Every structure is written in C-alpha cells, then in structure tokens.
Amino acid sequence: MTSPFNFDPVSLSSAYDPLRQEVRDFIKPYRDIWSGWKFAHTWGGIDKEFSKAVGAKGWIGMTWPKKYGGAERSQFERYVVVEELIAAGAPLAAHWVGDRQTGPLLMRYGSEDIRQSLLPGIVSGELTFCIGLSEPGSGSDLASVRSKAEKVDGGYRLNGQKIWTSGAHLSDFMIGLFRSGTDKDAPKHAGLSQFLIDMRSSGLTVRPITDLTGEHHFNEVHFDNVFVPDAHLIGEEGNAWKQVVSELAFERSQPDRFLSCFVLLPMLIDRLDAPDRLAKRRVGESFADLVVLREMSLSILGQLEAGKVPAQEAALVKDLGNSYEQKQPALVRELIDAAPDIRPSDTLNDALGYLTQSVPSYSLRGGTREILRGIIAKGLGL
C-alpha cells in the first residue's frame, strides 16, 4: 500500500541462541590469535584449514539434503551461523563460493552424478570453487562475454579469458560463463551457458593479479582449447543468464553485503574513553543503520523461503549495505586519531589498515553501485 518494495518483517527467535553461542565458542580461540589484518578480511579471507574446521562443525551446506552431506537445517539457522562468523571476522572464502552459490546452483541444475561427487566435498570444506564471470571487455556489461564454448564430440571446447576471478589459484573448480550460441542476431543475454570446469584441466592457465592492498586474490584465467565433458554443462545450454540472475537475490542480500567492516566497531567503541557528543551520535547512527539493514536482509531471506524472488529488494539492500560498510573506516578515523602506520601490535590500526584499502572494492564486487541503482530504477519503472 505504501511502498513499491516488500520488506515484511521476519525475526529470528531466541530458539537459535544455543547455535549462536556454539559459533561464538568455536570462533573465540581463533580470534584470540588472529591479527587485526587477518580478521579484517572476514569472509573475503582464504584459510583452507579454517574452512575444514567449519565444515567439521557441519556449518557448510547446512541446509542441504543429508544425502549430499548436508544437515537439512533451515536457512535461518544458516543465517545465524554466517552472521556470527562474519561479525567475528572469520575467513570464509575457501568455502564461501561453494556454500553460498555453487552448491545451491548444482542442486538446482547439476546432474545427480555431479551432485554426489562434489557436494560432500563442499560440505567438508575441502573443495574450493571460483566463479568465472568478468572478462577484460565484460565487467558490468556481463552479458557481453565473449569467451566461447564450442560443441565438440562428447563435450565442449572452451576458449577465451576470464579476469578478476577471486581465488582461482586456490580453487579446485570454476563455474564459468561462456558463449555457446552461434546466432549473431540473437539478443546478447541468450546463448550463454554455465560450465563446471576442473581447474587442473589441460589448456587452463591461472595468472595472478596483485590488488592494491599488496595481496593476491584476483586472477586472470586463460582457456586454450580446454575440454569439458557434456555432463559438466550446468543447466540448459543457452539458459545461463536466467540461472545466474536467480542466484543474485540470495547473493545480494546476505550479511556479507553489510558486515564486511563490522569488526572495526567493537574495537572503536573500546577506544572511546571519554566519548563526546559527536562520537555518541556517530556510533548511534552506525548501530541504527546496521539494525535496519539486518531487518531488511532477514526480510529477504523470509521471502526467498516463501518461494519469492525479491531481486529489486536485494539490489537495494546491497547498495545500502555496501555504502554502509564502506563508511566504517572513515567513521573510525573521524572519532579517533589514527596514524597511517599499520602495526600488528595495534589490532585496530592493523584492521583499519587493511579495510581502508579494501573498501573501494565493496561497491564493485557482485554488481557495482551503478548497476544496482539501475536495477532499482528499473523496478521503479524508470
């Protein structure tokens, strides 16, 4: 009646409190030894051993069917685990793609053989996935990808190049987007297909791209006549655009879209000895923003559970969420005098050092701010 978007309230009951406590108890010994720089990476940090430990707790693929190694727990339980881990700065990247995206994709579109052979490995935290979407000429304009999948006997031959592929150098498999259609007059969203690609395939080369923080997360991935068997076509040939878009409502509304800098806040609060009015206001605003974002995120989860696809709402949450998390290093700088020294001995400075440099990527990854606002505007009928 009063809004073009739906954000019906959903609240997590206190029935999940024991699970929360279990996650907090699990993470505490790690947090005690991780440096500020390390936990500032939170879900973007790769730590395979840690992912295996999370898997051993049953917290990867926890909503999936038991026959694939899952625990058949609810999306709300998963949400509790995920938000607790991210808020504590846990490095989730080694299993994050598999848990959040690839697993659900394979369950929806993968063959039974693939599900049985790969899903248990995701659940245990042993298998790492990357996603091959962007190309040198296809960033925000994703539908313009040119890397080709050519039908050959028994499978497809892949040629082309992916770029900005996070974690490709540590991944076992990629889900890659390729142009399989040959009709030049077809709309560019048609003719795209998703493939499961073994990163050890012959003809596949991974080259590192160092980012501005000095770290290696991104890669170029080159395909020179890489063969993938027919069984590794995910979903229908030419249907990938629809398959990719349907993942986004989930991907864009999760706690990783607004909690990336959360670790700074408790440290900031503890550093404010005699908070003045400005400090109180700013902390209050940050708290209120976060509470409201979380309400919005939970509402979307509730809608997804009810079988809806709130794509506009999800774009809106990601845009608000990214803007929120991006402001947090600046909030710290506003309220305390922070030197540009990055000292492991000063945990807040160490975390701030990483996050100040890392936040520009938040409104780029997973759909730029401009793309998201375009989606929202389209939803408004503009």
Added chain:
Amino acid sequence: MSTENEIADLIAQQLDRLLEAEVTSEKRKAVEEGRFDDGLWSECEALGLTAALVPESFGGAGLGWADISASLLVLGKHAAPVPLGETLIANRLMSDVGLGMVEGAVATGFDVLSLQTDGAVKGTANGVSWAPVCPHVLLLAEREGQLHLCLMRTVELTLDAVQTFSREPAADVTCNGVKPVAIAALAGEFSQTTLLAHFAVLHTAQIAGALSHILPLCIEYARDRVQFGRPIAKFQAIQHALAQLASEAAASQVAAVFACGKADAGAVEYGAMVGMSRAGRAATLGAEIAHQVFGAIGFTDEHSLHYFTRRLWQWRSAAGSEQWWSEKLGEQIIAAGGDALWPHIVAA
C-alpha cells in the same frame, strides 16, 4: 494471519481511502492557516483509530503498535491535517495509567511542569503540536520527583501560537495553577524520554509514509518533464537519485515497523532511538533528492511537494531529533562496551 492483523489492515485501508478522497493541498493549507477541518476529524474518529491502542477494558480496540503501523504510515503518506496519531498515543498513555480515553483530539506537551500541593499545575510546555485545535492537552507534571500525567482542558490554558516547519497549529502552553480534569502518577521507569519516544515512533512512521508518497510523485514528474529532448527519467543521474530515494523510503519503513515492534515489546525508547536515527536521516536525504528532481517548480508554494518536505523536516525534530536519539543510542552502546555490541544487534 491473526484477527488483530485483519482488523488492523482493514482500518489502514479504510483510512487510506478516506484520506485519499478527502485530503488535498487546499485542506492542508487551510489547517496551516488555522482553519481546522472538523468534518475530516470526525470521519477519522469514526474509523475508531483514536482508540486503536487503548485496551479493550477501557473500551478501545486493544491493538498493538505493530498492528497499527500501516495506519501510522498512511497518516504520513497523506500528510493528514489531523492529530490522529497524536491522539491515539495520548489515549494509550492515559489508559496505561488507568485514566482511560477521552472524546475528541488530544495534544501532548513534552516539557515537565510542576504539580503543586493543591493539585494544580504550573509552568509552560513549549511548542505543543496541535494544542490550539484540541479540546484537551496532556501534560507532564512533577511533584517531589514523581511524574504525573495531567489531562487539561485547553480552554483553561494560555496558548501562545508557535510557527513550525509543518505550519500545523502549535503553541506554547502555559498553566497558571489550573487543576487537571484527570491525573495519575506515572510508573517509576516512565521518564520524559519515554514520553518523547512514543511520539518519535509515530513520527518515524509518518516520515516513512511521507517518503512513500514523495517517491511516486518524483517518478511521475521525471517521466513527464522533458529536457534536452527526452524525459529526465531517462537520465542516469536522475534514475540513480530516485533509486536512492527509494532505498531511503524502504529503510525508513523498515525502521518504522521495527520501532513499532519494540514499542509493543516494552522497549519504546530503543525503538525510537533506532527508528528515528535511521528515518530522520532518510527524511533529510529524501527531501533533498525530491527537491533536486523537481527543480524550481517543487520550490514553489503552488506545488504540493512542500507539504511533504516541510513535514519531513518537522517530524525528524518534533519529538527529539534524529541527532538527539542517535546520541542517546550511541551513549548506551559505548557504555556497554565493544563486546556487548554484536549480541545487542542480534538480540531478538
């Protein structure tokens, strides 16, 4: 869906239809010039909303804040020129201390006056919204550290008109030893802040409602207005500004529903802090974007936009500003320490 929900939805729909049909810029202007619309008020009263939050034992509907949140949004959506939200809160507050509700509109003062030993009230409550058009004014008065709610007959009070952003009737209300028509002591934990919080929750919802009206207004205008040979809605700069406006409208609505839920859970101050902190900033940004999109025409008296943007500026400050509530919230959060932060955020 519970019966309460169905009743609440029905009331919200009826109110929406009534206000859609009745409220025009002319009517808003009339109220701003001191001509109260008694007919509209009677129709609103007939819907039963003034008694919505009053328990059934006092003859009310026994609904909660969450139940009526949609109605509160509707009040903001139409910039309804009646003190309906204000009255329903006053009736609830009076019922909570055993006084029950009264007929007609009630304004509420936020300042603490003094309650004398003879039972008369003395002092001034500044800037009481709607007081000039309400038969009753509810005031806070203190004696020996004990706060009381005092229901006063407006005709017995001295009113000095005050101009506000909304231009709706408001006055400094002075009591020179007038005895209340009804009085009750407030519970120990009920402070002036608690009183403000009730109205801040209302204004949070009104802000969300007003933004939900401004958004389609801007969209329609952007589609119609042609510059450089095309509708300005085709310009990416305008599209992105409107996307931001939509985001602020959505966030303020979620903040309002959250605040109402907290009010039902006995945490009205927490609801007000979070709600107004978020919605107050949405009001600021939303008004800014709307005026930018509308250009010069939106800056005129003739255009209806200012009836909404001036109310956004009113509501973000009328019962504690977003800055004030943010400061109170931050003070508590900082005092609790860093370790308490995350548990506080996820507390159900």
